[in-house]
Amino acid sequence: MRGIQHTLDQLDPRGEPLALSLPGSPTPEGNIIVFTGSFNPPTLAHLAMLKQAQQYARAHAPMRLYTAMSKQTVDKESVTRPLFLDRLELLTRLMRRFRSSGVLLFNRGLYAEQALAIRHSLPNVRAIYFLMGFDKIVQILDPRYYEDRDKALEGLFAQARLLVAPRGNDGPEALHALLERPENTRFAAYIQPLTLNNTYREISATHIRRQDQGYEQAIPREVWEFMWHTRAYMQPLRERNGCLRDYYGERVQALSRLLGTQPT
Incomplete structure (x- = not known):
């Protein structure tokens, strides 16, 4: 935990684009696939x-696979629980x-800035492939996120390529139409x-955070254990004496x- 927090403390969203590998992660080099997200959960x-990205990497070996999180997010609600620190710890467990x-870790939210950060x-990274769902490619191509969209995209694609997985009803045909x-x-x-198998297209992290019916079938074992032990997504409990107890606050x-220090 200390190593993760120390790395987080080095990320200044106001500074130059910066990419850091988390303690215990192999140093990125050669060709890499990067899956950036909030992972909540x-x-x-x-x-x-x-x-699927791992299969792509094997077919285009040698390539390494990385998940990534940014201290600066785009079009995401402000997340106070669980801590950035906890989400990173959980993500590290899953990547095993x-x-x-x-x-x-990045200090910037836009993919163009993350490519520059890498x-x-x-410097030993050669080719960058960003992995994302269909909703993200729509965002990337949306001009409202840029002062000069085409210039920013030229900068992005001079540095990286994108691998786009389906989301909901938006499969390869929707991607083709968007690019046309x-x-x-x-x-x-x-x-x-x-x-991406149709089974996974409708899974929503929002539904899991709300613990909607059947949410347990949409999360890995490590995530279920984290949710159970930390109660990060649950409201404080009223105990028999009438007092509210905030387990995650504790x-x-x-x-x-x-x-x-105050954890991030």
Whole structure:
């Protein structure tokens, strides 16, 4: 935990684009696939995407697979629970399922900035492939996120390529239609579809956080254990004496004492 928090403390969203590998992760080099997300929490859909990316990596070996989180997010609600620190710890546990894989951290949220961060911070990396769901490619191509969309995208695709998995009803046909738009055709060669079983397309981290019916069937064992033991997604419990007890708040306080600082 201390090593993770120390790495987090080095990330300044106002600084130059920066990429850091989490303690225990192999140093990125050569060709890499990077799956950036909030992972709040990681789901079986995330794991399925990683497994498909792993197959792609084996077919284009040598390649290494990384998940990544950013201290600066785009179009995401402000997350106060669980801690960034806890989500990273959980993500690290899950990545043990994948050989020669690791976790990266960014101080920027846009993919174009993350590509620059990798180039500046990790000079031994050759080719960068960003893994994402269909909703993310829609966001990347949306001009409202940029002062100059085409210039930003030219910068991104000079550094990286994109692997896009289906989401909901948006499969390869939807991706093809998106890339056929006149404003997007020039970038189509840098974007390719990745298959994903229909079983995983509807899984939503939002439903899991709310613990909707059947949510246990959509999460890995490690995530279920984390949710059960920390109660990070549960409201404070009213005990028999009538007092409310915030179990996750107690965990945060314990981590503060352990680390000697307020955990991120």
